[in-house]
Amino acid sequence: MTVLGTLILGLLSGFGAVSTAWSFQPFVDTSNIVTEKDVNQAAASLARVRADLVERQREAQQTESSE
Secondary structure, three states, rough: OOOHHHEEEEEEHHHHHHHHHHOOOOOOOOOOOOOOOHHHHHHHHHHOOOOOOHHHHHHHHHEEEEE
């Protein structure tokens, strides 16, 4: 019984390791095609982050000047 359990655990572990390794190979995954929508969303996100950064820098400068 112990041998059977060890064998099953080994097989499952090996399958998981191989499956994970293959999922990280760039030539296997073809679902990562970048579309114009993806680019526009990334650009909008970057703009929001930059605006937030500028606002936080202003707030920090105002805090420093008021002290």
